Amino acid sequence: SGGSSGGSGGAVTLGFAQVGAESGWRTANTKSIQESAKTAGIELKFSDAQQKQENQISAIRSYIQQKVKVIAFSPVVESGWDTVLKEAKTANIPVILTDRAIDSPDKSLYKTFLGSDFIAEGKKAGQWLTKEFGSATGQVNIVELQGTTGSAPANDRKKGFADVIAADPKYKIVASQTGEFTRAKGKEVMEAFLKSQPKIDVLYAHNDDMALGAIEAIEAAGKVPGKDIKIVSVDGVKDALTALADGKINHVVECNPLLGPQLMDLVKKVAAGEQVPARIETQETEFDQASAKAALPQRQY
Amino acid sequence: MTKHRLFWPVVALLALLLGDLIASPAFFSIELRDGHLYGNLVDILKNGAPLILIAIGMTLVIATRGIDLSVGAVVAISGSLACLWIADHPDGVGATLVAVGLALGLSLVLGVWNGWLVAQLGIQPIIATLILMVAGRGIAQLISGGQIITINSAPYEWIGSGFVFTLPSAILIALAVFVLASLLVRRSALGLLVEAVGGNPEASRLAGLRSARLTWLVYVFCALCAGIAGLMISANVHSADANHAGLFIELDAILAVVVGGTQLTGGRFSIGGAVIGALLIQTLTTTVYALGIPPEAIMLFKAVVVLAVCLLQSPAFRRKLRRRKARPAAPAPASAPEKVEVTA
Amino acid sequence: MTTLTRIKGYRPQQRHLPILATMALLIGAYVFGAASYDAFGSGQVVLDLFINNAFLLVVAVGMTFVILTGGIDLSVGSVVALSTVVSGDLMQKHGWSAYAAIAVVLVIGALLGAGMGALIHFFEIQPFIATLIGMFFARGLCYTISTEAYSIDNPTIATLAQTQIPLGGELHISISVVVALVVVLAAVYVLAFTRFGRTVYSIGGNAQSAMLMGLKTGRTKIAVYTISGFCSALGGLLLVLYKSSGDPLNGVGLELTAIAAVVIGGTILTGGSGYVLGTVLGIMVLGIIQTLITFDGTLNSWWTSIITGALLFVFIVLQRLVTRRTR
Amino acid sequence: MTGIRKEFPGVLALDGVGFRLFPGEVHALMGENGAGKSTLIKVLTGVYGVDAGTITLAGTAVSFGGPGEAQQAGISTVYQEVNLCPNLSVAENVCLGREPRRFGRIQWGPMRRRAEELLARLDVHVDVSAELSTCSIAVQQLVAIARALDVDARVLVLDEPTSSLDAGEVEQLLKVVRSLREQGLAILFVSHFIDQVFAVADRMTVLRNGKLIGEYRTADITPVELVTKMIGKELQVLEDLEDSGPTRAEVADAPVFLSAADLGRKGGVEPFSLDVHAGEVVGLAGLLGSGRTELARLLFGADHADSGSIRVDGETTNLRTPRAGLDHRIAFCSENRKTEGLVEELTVRENIVLALQASRGWARPLSRRRQDEIAGKYIKALDIRPANPEALVGNLSGGNQQKVLLARWLITEPRLLILDEPTRGIDIGAKTEIQRLVTQLSAEGMAVLFISAELDEVLRLSHRVVVLRDRKVVAQRENQGLTADDVMATMAEGAVS
């Protein structure tokens, strides 16, 4: 393999620098990109940064060396991209951001952003909660399973949720701990919550996996997830939708990883020098029990 | 009594538990729920079981002056393989046994691989096992297709979250391995030979020890322990997560071993100490959750507690402390010289 | 390699063998890359190795000192993160000048290192544990300062970061590379030509003997960890230049990469034997493995890990075989 | 030093010991193994703190925080075990901490020259840029001494500096010591060689079991009196050793146990042939670095031979590893007990049973009772002190460590026992005991290969003497009427046997 270079031939070469393969969500994201590149006839140079920004930067550098037509990447973190993106700009290679935004004030460094808004996801979860418990009297005790400390989705989903529930003092987060986005930790932390908190009404999990782990802890404690403790989480992976269909989860806010087709459209447009909007949100919904049941058969990940 | 090797690790564990009791009296409450014991202490045992297992294996590796960074990857591989098999086959005890056999067989092969690099090629252990640490997670992802494999098999789940006589099965498995390892090591000559190889490899070689074979053995044993731990971790959450299962567990395991009184420079080892160390670390984790320490502060909290534990265990620290205390009380040495002789 | 040296009639010293072997392997890998992938052969790819790994190089140099004494420093990743976060905090939140922030960061790094060294020397806590405590502590400090990444737009930092030093043709390096090379040269000098440097080796050879020989082992041990802390802080600053950001999640797992680089470079983990130059080569090995994979560009995530491991294996085994055969 | 008391957990190493040292004298510190000599020296130089007592240097009370401070105060010490850095060059080991510098930069050239000069004073000529670990233990010992001589010292402390040196080196060293005495240095000298002590010391202090027995002028005491004071009872000197062994004729009739043909190793020893009969004691004689150890290692399988073959009991075998040697019931007791012999953090018992256990394999452990039995027996037979099988070997005195190592090999009941400097650092009582043991074992049919820097010892015990020079076997002599001078001559210039 190898030996092929950007400009040669008719095919557009896309250099894509992925964050890593840290979750099923991410794997679905990667798969979607790889598959839709194939169908779109785009030659894909793919690299996996193993969750390290340094690696992503050096991958982008090597794409510049290889003179690919377009560079796309999902930033590991929001900041710190100016230097390398300036190099890309100097080399006249357009850049597309996927999944996460960057916070550079210089908007000319990239052509467009395609992805989701973590704060909005947190807000949606909060809005569901306020609707669900709108009529409740007395304090609503919430426990929160945070993502990896310091990571953007954790920070933003926490913030969006907190902003919404701050409106009413009856919503109280009685315990909030990191479950590191994993089932095992989600379960372990929930086990401890169940012992230290006398009354829990709602669980808000920053991703599905932690919610799925927590469900097992709740069941082991002899409680009924979805009834005794209501659960809302973010992502919308298949397992979570199944649990939602079974009534063990009450609400799932979608964060869609399947942005391959949308990305390839954009790549073609950008490569052809067409104008594209500066920000494109992926199509995302929210699921309740009914829509989960409906969506399950086609769920790929 | 204070001379016993396990004295200070046990004191440290008890001190931490005492701290918990003071901070949250409910910490110790245990009740019977759904026919099994339920409480924080039970959680510590159950969730600590995988770490205990790995720490046991790691102890022997460290005793030979080695280190095994690949245990986390082995955890992921073993769990993924077992869950893959179970997901593809109708559940039942038979499928579970096959899955367990496959996973442990593969773990064994991985241990042989590590042993080969260290004992046969003579590569430094940290690098030799780093290879599998890096590649192993990839292998696990390859097995699982990068997705979390969710399973539904009561017999398999029993390994991680079942109960026997109201006690978590995980801790019983860990206990069994502990007893087995202790017997194997102390009832046979393995313990002595391992300590000799770790204490002075060249002298051991000249004393006629087959150190390559021993080295091989400990890496295989360690990988097997990690394999069992992998089964446990995946069974506990009914799913295999190739990306996160056992992530950074090698650090915790090494910490457990060292807190348990085994030196990283090899030689004398204490499996019991490693078990205490692992329990200490798990207690610390559970404490963090039970006391509601905010996520931002967990690391600081851990730093402080581990520092306190290590200082408590450090003979040098105790010596200095004692001297400081003794100084104002008795400034003059007991037997002062009567006359000063002029010399040199 | 064997034949090459024989032709010249030059017998390399036993202790230089790992370095020569690594160098030969690196050249081999480069030639392979240049033959397989377009644009790999351009000199800039080599320079990019330095540009991308400048901060890691500095950290690994500090680590080399520690490992030469037979110790280990697990705190480097966290200290790197702490340095970036503190820089971000001081410059972005408190509006400090870049130079003041840099000074403070370096002092913090050195102090943390000295603290760990003191734990190791005075209380005889094993280096692994003492620096693990340091690792927790520094990472904890990061989170307490900020759980979110700072985007650093300080003009001084921006200029430093984006200045390219042309080397003729299309080739260029960054200021970080210059800093890293200066650190490497300083370390080479210190280790080879100062009493302190030789004491470092002697402690690694046999700490007890070094003490009985009347060397200042305690002071040296503390100094070594101080150097490592300082280098980590400096590495953190280079990372700030590299990424213009201060992120509490920076450098997770970096300690292992640094240790791996040092050991691949031929330094023995039990101390007493090894060279800074080896560490530089170790970094290059890790860098070139990654570059090869990026240029290939067809591997999905898990194959990336597997191939990285496999290439690491090939490098280490070849290195091992070469050094063994010539013995 | 007055009223010095030092207690280790469970052992009272020094109990109210006083000691005086005057400028311009050589003062010998005498005592059995484990009497407390090394401990006293370590207390003096600040390695250990004292529990009680004072140290006065030139009228002022001092207390050193470590060897570094002691050195600064003008006390230069050679500790008993070779305490150098094996990973550094010879030159560095001589000069470490005092390297010639310019603007803080170490001058490597001058440093090498200085090391060469210092070693030349001891008549040692080695490549000073070679790594120390490539040097034999004797050379290492000389390097340590050269290092101590380099200091601008007022006090020179030598703890068993001669334990693995042969006569020539010892003579050279004593010459240097005398000249330093002339220069007004105070010299503290520890040795188990009574004749050396009487040759050089002006005064001596005797310790026994950590207690001060007395201080004597050399002129006022005879060797026999001294030994009596050291061990607390009369010593029967074993003059009749030679008679107790089998006669030469008997041995020649005994079957050949091991036979080496053209065995050799590049960089080690040149190919040699050697037959060892059952019940025969073969002594190896040679100067420092002549290749005795190398030869022994080849016979055991510690190193792999490049050429030649070995036959054991008439069958050709391939001794690739020490393990193979052990399986053929060959035992090798290394001269370097610290790095190649003992596992310091294990107990006396564990060290003693190690080789036996290794040969049995891990699955057939010696029962604890059996281990205690064996350990107890040899602790008694060799008078290992403290007589505690659970003491850590690292905490034993040098001589006692040597005995432990010897015990390890004796219990494997080998058919060929290779002893490389087995009496290194052992007091005379134990030395005679070991010599008696060798004679007795050979009478029982065990073949022994005996290496010692003391030619007398070799001659007393061996049936045959193999002489090496420049890593080459130059002569094999029947020990019948062989004198030390004969052997010396062969060692020095070589001869055809």
Ligand SMILES: Nc1ncnc2c1ncn2[C@@H]1O[C@H](COP(=O)(O)OP(=O)(O)OP(=O)(O)O)[C@@H](O)[C@H]1O
């Ligand atoms: N670190 C230690 N811990 C415990 N006991 C010790 C330690 N060092 C020495 N001892 C004990 O102190 C006693 C005196 O030992 P020392 O080394 O001073 O003897 P020595 O006179 O030098 O004997 P040798 O002639 O064999 O060298 C011995 O019984 C020894 O076991």
Ligand SMILES: Nc1ncnc2c1ncn2[C@@H]1O[C@H](COP(=O)(O)OP(=O)(O)OP(=O)(O)O)[C@@H](O)[C@H]1O
């Ligand atoms: N002059 C020398 N220079 C450097 N290395 C030497 C020299 N002589 C011996 N050696 C090394 O020392 C080691 C031991 O040599 P060997 O032990 O065979 O000598 P020996 O006859 O036992 O003498 P001794 O033990 O009294 O020094 C070998 O590894 C050899 O390479």
Ligand SMILES: [Mg+2]
């Ligand atoms: Mg002594």
Ligand SMILES: [Mg+2]
């Ligand atoms: Mg010798």
